Amino acid sequence: MKKILYISTMKLDIRSGVTKKILQQIEALTELGYDVAYTAIRENSYLIVRGDQEEKLGDLSNSSILYNLQILKLLKKYITSKNDVDIVYIRKLFCNPIFLSLLRKMKKKGIKIIEEIPTYPYDEECKQSSSKALHAIFKVDKLCRNKEKKYIHHYVTYSEDQEIFGLPAVPILNGINVKIIHPIQFNTQSQEINILCLAALEYWQGYDRLIRSLAEYKKNAASVPIFLHIVGDGTKMEEWRQLAMNLDLEDCVFFHGFLDSDKLDNIFNKCQLGCAPLGASRKGLKKISSLKVKEYIARGLPFIYSTPEAYLDDFKYALKVNDDENLIDLSKVVHFYRNISSSYNLEEMQKFALDHYDWKKQMHLAIGE
Secondary structure: OOEEEEEOOOEOOOOOHHHHHHHHHHHHHHHOOOEEEEEEEEOOEEEEEEOOEEEEEEEOOOOHHHHHHHHHHHHHHHHHHOOOOOEEEEEOOOOOHHHHHHHHHHHHOOOEEEEEEOOOOOHHHHHHOOOHHHHHHHHHHHHHHHHHHHOOOEEEEOOOOOEEOOEEEEEOOOOEOHHHOOOOOOOOOOOOEEEEEEOOOOHHHOHHHHHHHHHHHHHOOOOOOEEEEEEOOOOOHHHHHHHHHHOOOOOOEEEEEOOOHHHHHHHHHHOOEEEOOOOHHHHOOOOOOOHHHHHHHHHOOOEEEOOOOOOOOOOOOEEEOOOOOOOOOHHHHHHHHHHHHOOOOHHHHHHHHHHHHEHHHHHHHHHOO
């Protein structure tokens, strides 16, 4: 049985969609027959986790720059002491001379190195960040990243690129574990439309577009009441809350904050539609693979989306809206809901999720063996 070390800066936090994704990837690798250990952060401790066992590698600083360098040094010390790692799967770490030194050490030990780049290209996202520390880290990354090809076997990407930084790239999709998803109780006779916006509330989610579109829809004698349920938190929550107040939408735009378990299930059951990210173009992306889209499909919630995604063009439970900064015509969304209500089938949606987005299939492609 081959041994994989999955390296990331994941925090053991059930609130994080990224954490849930990584743990599902690890579960899929285990089901594929690999012996998987992974790194994780609890409070200020960097850990190696294997099953129920944890090994503390060291403590981390609160400084973003020091924090990243400390992780690399702890990893290099750990790799130096181990001779039983066959594959290292890295969720994007910014490149610098210490990272190159870590890759060199792995390569000398005969380890197959795979690096996943969650967002590619990522330059625009880094440039738009307000973090001075990230700007400094990114500048070094740009100087060093083309040297990674000496050590890395291939990249994994959610874009359609076949090559990144001079190396082969394997395109995969964000996946879902359908077995652990709670399906919704879809209301085909609702006289109102409740739209679920479930995400970390950052600028690229673009829910300000939906709020502004709702204000315009209401101006034009709306035929069906529409309510937005924004679930999650992030840097844009207060700004978007204020936008809703300024547009006199307090009675139809609700900010629920972070919800989990039964409370999240209740919101899913209340809503007739979901909403995927509407602002990926703000990061310069032409195509994405959204985790939330996969969850909507697996739960059985039809949805609207703007940025192109694989397999959605002819999927009847998805409505594509304009992928720009213009308003969205919500009368078309009302028409979409009425159409799908007449032929809704939960099993059809869940089969689609299993056929196209199962994590085992995606991770088999990612590892390339």
